[in-house]
Amino acid sequence: MTFLSWPFAAAVAAVAIPALVILYLLKLRRRDVEISTTLLWKKAVQDLQANAPLQKLRRNIMLFLQLLVLAALLLALAEPVMKSGTFTGERHVILLDRSASMATTDSPAGSTDPSARLDQAKKEALALVDSLREPGLFARTTNAAGDEAMVIAFDDAADVRQSFTSDKQKLRAAIEGIVQSDAPTSMSEAMRLAQAHSPRRARSETDTGAPEADAAPSGPQISIHLFSDGRIPDADRTKPAPEDSFEFHSIGSGASGNIGIVSIRAQRAYDDPKKLNIFVGLQNSDTSERKVDVELTIEGSVAAIKSVDLPAATLLGSVSTPASPGGGTAPETPGAPDAKPQPPLNPGVGGVVFGIEREEALLAEVRLRPPPGSRAELDAFATDDRAFIEAPPARRLRVGIVTSGSLFLSSALAGLPLAELRTFTPAEYAAMANRGESPPVDVLILDGVLPPASGTTNTSGLPPGRFLVLGAVPVPAASKENPAPLTDKGKSGNATIVNWLRTHPALRNITLDSVYIAESRDVEVRAGSTAVSLARTERGPAIVELSSGPTRAIIVPFDIGASSWPLDVSFVVFLASALDYLGGDAIAGASDSTQMGATVSQRLPAGASDVRLLPPPGGADGAETALSPLPDGTVVFGPVRRAGVYRLTWKGGMAPGDFEEGGRSVRRIPVNLLDPQESVVAATPTVELASRVVASKDGTFKGDQRLWPYVLLACAGLLMLEWFIYNRKVHI
Amino acid sequence: MLRTSTISRPTKLEDLLTSKEIARLDPLDLASRRVFFGKLKGERRSKKRGHSVEFADHRPYVSGDDLRHIDWNIFGRLDKLFLKLFLEEEDLSLHVVLDASASSDCGEPNKYHFMQRCAMALGYVGLVNLNRVAATIMSGIDAASDDARKSQPSVVRALRDLRGRRRVHDLARFLCAMRPGGTLDFRAAAERIALSRRGKGVMVLFSDFFFKDGYEDGLRLLVGHGYDVVLVQVLSPQELDPPVRGDLRLKDIEDAETAEVTISAPLLKRYQSNLNAYCQRLREFALRRDMSLVTVRSDTPVDTLIAERLRRLGVLK
Structure with a gap:
């Protein structure tokens, strides 16, 4: 049992009880009269x-x-109750924007409240909830139901925090439970959710079965309340039902300018991997020119500071209203008859490049600071004032080749920037394999040679490791419960490559149209196995990727010596790409940071176990979560909703770029906002929907006054x- | 009703009766609805045939009658012997009783003071007309004693057999010697009075008759012995119309009993109707017992009471 208004009761008691005692004392004090x-x-x-x-x-x-x-x-x-007449509908949908820009700590005009926009939005939403009409105490007998509301929080995704209910406690808890996310804004999913949860509207019919004269929808009208700063890029793609009212409650100040990082990239020079360039793109949405210091911090220590002048943002010319208000089915929003869309803002952009020489992998942080001498804060929106980037190590691959002598291969590999190229004869390799050793290389190229069938091979027919197999098909000893993914059907006639996966990293940027195979080899890929066909001839698979536990291999079954491929430029590119791909993700010379809201997929080294993810500090979701890797070592998590560095730790080996900390391997995954739209934080007084332009509604909510x-x-x-x-x- | 705030107790005759009142009392004489036999020859006509000069009747002579009373004129005319009877003139006994309990010491004007003055006036009339006058004070405290609580109130105090104008001052002294106080046991006091009185006559009892044990037993005792009893109920104007308002604790002046009241219009109305009923019951009781009752306010002029009210009752002529 809770006492909702116990301070009030206590106040009344404080007045009434002494008054009663005084009256009691007055009664006792009688005048003595002798008669x-x-x-x-x-x-x-x-x-x-x-x-x-x-x-x-x-x-x-x-x-x-x-x-x-x-x-x-x-x-x-x-x-x-005293009717206030604020609302006409009985059902309300509260859409609460929790996107990154809602973290801006500006205040509306006339207020000195320094809280974030999300807190202001929550406060207004709570006021709305308070003003809802409650059901009567005897609602079950009198059928006097109250208003219902649902709460949807959205950034680039939306989730229903509370479905339709008239329980104000639940609604308040749902609103207060919304946490800030650093993701960009997208309203369409939220609107779809709202419409999906809305009750079906039925046309009421009279007892005789004839429809009513006006045939108006009898379902309860829905009021949609949007609490946002109005920075919703896809607002013009959302369309509320014509009979529903849509109210926009603008949060934040329209005069808020912001400087933010909108892009970041780390790139090593291809010819000299020691040289690392970090590109930072900046955006100024302030209407005045701004000077800003960009500070580069590498592994916790400041490496460089550069000053950048950013031009002022300019307003583009006013645009026409997207929908005509007199369209008939779309009623104009009451109270906003002259709502006009805001002209779009064209922010000033700039950039800065940091050039450093560092061989190892590193985590760089770029932070915007106000120029020296300026005491003011840089801006009210802090999320995009810093960005993280993980630079790959300047490392080259060690490649081994087992061949009985191939001119094409050795000359092609000689031109690649490799750390080491070791050549083994088939006999040497067989001897090593029989001893249970594997060559100390990152990727082993098997040119027409297969490892001896022994206990070390697994279902793929290859021992653990990374392999590029040319002119052979590794076939394991198939068992009934574990059939082989590939079946070698022997050599056959000539063929040309007709189709290939152009998006695969090993086949990117090449064309295989001109490759002519004189002596192809028929291979059958078992459906549902770990083998994937990357390229096909008219006869069947021509290039196959095989991932099986700790083994990854790209298999080219046909003899490249009996084809025109070695003479084609695509062969060298394929060789380099395949080696890069097999050698590991971190070998790439450049890295982009993960976009906010994306699902992160990371391939861990073979044998990684006890994988845990630690989100950036300071968020509500700060607890460490355990992840279980897929069979090929990939862990997937997300969508990520917080800017900062996620840390992935596991027990087991490390890939290039990872480091060890406390007996566990650690990989850092930087996540940044990097959204030019979201970085413009000036609140808009109107929001443009597909069917109407809704102006922000001012004033406080006033519910029915209970008497x-x-x-x-x-x-x-x-x-x-x-x-x-x-x-x-x-x-x- | 309320205790008299300040009172100057009378000490001598002049405090009780003014000369103007005395002048008005002078032509009056006592009377009784009944005719009683007196002890001494007085100025009052007796039922007894006696030796006054006033002729009463004739009756036939029987042997043994005093020959001196034969009317010889009638014998000369009728040749029959008739005796000539004369009216006897006798004195009349007047007994004045005062209730000097504490409740009499209330009201504005003071009820006891009023009783004293009335008793004095009656006594004066009695003494002047050569009647025997006795005075009794029920309860009361010796006025010479300063501390009312220390001196025991007496049940009754009496002064008897006053006769003649010379004793007026004695009566005044007796009346002034006592001041009201104490609780009155009316039945016990009435018993004492009834046992101690001699002869017959007129008894005038001054009281408010507010006795918690009831007045009936006492009055029955008094009326039994051939006395013509006249009750004078003295009420103060404050008792008739209480001037009290608000939340009060009313305290009985005699037995200190309290009553907490909140005076309201219905309560006052109820009180007055109760008072009227009480007086009415007293009157009916008195009539049944052949007593006279007169109810007076203590602000009534004494000569008005004596010369008009009592005269109308036949106590005075």
Whole structure:
């Protein structure tokens, strides 16, 4: 049991109890009078008391007061409310923007509240909830239901925090439970959710079965309340139902300018991997020119500071209203007849490049600071004032080749920037394999050679490691419960490559149209296995990727010596790309940071176990979560909603770029906002929907005023008055 | 009703009766609805045939009658012997009783003071007309004693057999010697009075008759012995119309009994109707017992009471 208004009750008690005690004391303080005899007085009092019921029935003030008290009690039972008429609908959808720009700590005009926009939005939404009409105390018997509301929080995704209910406690808890995200804004999913949860509208029919004259939708009207700063790029793609009212409550100041990082990239020079360039793109949405210091911090220590001048943002010319308000089905929003869309803002852009020489992998942080001498804060929106980037290590691959002599291969590999190229003869390789050793290389190229079938091979027919197999098909000893992914059907005639996966990293940027294969080899890829065909001839797969546990391989079954491929430029590119791909993700010379809201997929080294993810510090979701890797070592998590560095730790080996900390391997995954739209934080007074332009609604919410507490209060006052008069009038 | 705030107690005759009042009392004489036999020859006509000069009747002579009373004129005319009877003139006994309980010491004007003055006036009339006058004070405290609580109130105090104008001052001294106080046991006091009185006559009892134990037993005792009892109920104007308002603790002046009241219009109305009923019952009781009752306010002029009210009752002529 909770006492919702106990301070009020305590206040009343603090007044009423002393008043009662004072009256009681007044009653006791009687004046002493000596009289000749009390004989007649006692008799008179006794007579009066004996006649008391009759006395009360006379026309006296006591009876009148008691009737008033009774009337007040009955009035209180009837639960009077004062209608405010704020809302017309009975169902409300509260859309609450929790996107990155809602973290801006500006305040609306005239207010000095330094809280974030999300807090202001929550406050207004709570005021809306408070103003909802509650069901009566006797709602079950009187069928007087109250308003219902649902709460949807959205950034680039939306989730229903509370479905339709009239329980204000639940609604308040749902609103207060919304946490800030750093993701960009997208409203369409939220609107779809709102419409999906709306009750179906039925056309009411009369008892005779004939539809009513106006055939108006009889479902309850829905009021959609959007609490946002109005920076919603896809607002013009959302279309509320014509009969639903849409109210926009603009949060934040329209004059808020912002400087933010909108892009970041780290790139190593291809020819000299020691040289690392970090590109930072900046955007200024302030209407004045801004000077800003960009600070580069590498692994916690400041490496460089560069000053950048950013041009002022300019307003583009006003645009026409997207939808005509007189369209008939789309009613104009009440209270906003002259709502006009805001002209779009063209922010000033700039950039800065940091060039450093660092061989190892590193985590760089770029932070915007106000120029020296300026005391003011840089801007009210802090999320995009810093960005993280993980630069790959300047490392080259160690490649081994097992060949009986291939001119094409050795000359092609000689041109690649490799750390080491070791050549083994098939006999050497067989001897090593029989000893249970594997060559100390990152990627092993098997040119027409297969590892000896022994216990070390697994279902793919290859030992653990990374392989590029040319002119051979590794076929394991198939068992019934574990059939082989590939079946070698032997050599066949000539063929050309007709189709290939152009998006695969190994085949990117090449064309295989001109490759002619004189002696192809038929291979069958079993559906549902770990083998994927990357390229096909008219006869079947021509290039196959095989991922099986710790083994990854790209298999080219046909003999490249019996094809025109080695003479084609695509062969060298394929070789380099395949080696890069097999050698590992971190070998790439450039890295982009993960976009906000994306799902992150990371491939961990073979044998990684006990994988855990630690989100950036400071968020509500700060707890470490355990992840379970897929069979090929990939872990997937997300969508990420917080800017900062996510840390992935596991037990097991490390890939290039990872480091060890406390006995566990650690990989850092920087996540940044990097959204030019979201970085423009000036609140808009209107929001453009597909069907109408809605202006922000000002003013506070005012719900139905419940009167019964006042009636009860009057009742208590009447009772006290009655008590007082009773003691004034009567007797002993 | 209320205790008299300040009072100057009378000490001598002049405090009780003014010369103007005395002048008005002078032509009056006592009377009784009944005719009683007196002890001494007085100025009052007796039922007894006696030796006054006033002729009463004739009756036939029987042997043994005093020959001196034979009317010889009638014998000369009718030749029959008739005796000539004369009216005897006798004195009349007047007994004045005052209730000097504490409740009499109330009201504005003071009820006891009023009783004292009336008793004095009646006594004066009695003494001047050569009647025997006795005075009794029920309860009361010796006025010479300063501390009312220390001196025991007496049940009754009496002064008897006053006769003649010379004793007026004695009566005044007796009346002034006592001041009201204490609780009156009316039945016990009435018993004492009834046992101690001699002869017959007129008894005038001054009281408010507010006795918690009831007045009936006491009055029955008094009326039994051939006395013509006249009750004078003295009520103060404050008892008739109480001037009290508000929340009060009323305290009985005699037995200190309290009653907490909140004065309201219905309560006052109820009180007054109770008072009227009480007086009415007293009157009916008195009529049944052949007593006279007169109810007076203590602000009534004494000569008005004596010369008009009592005269109308036949106590005075």
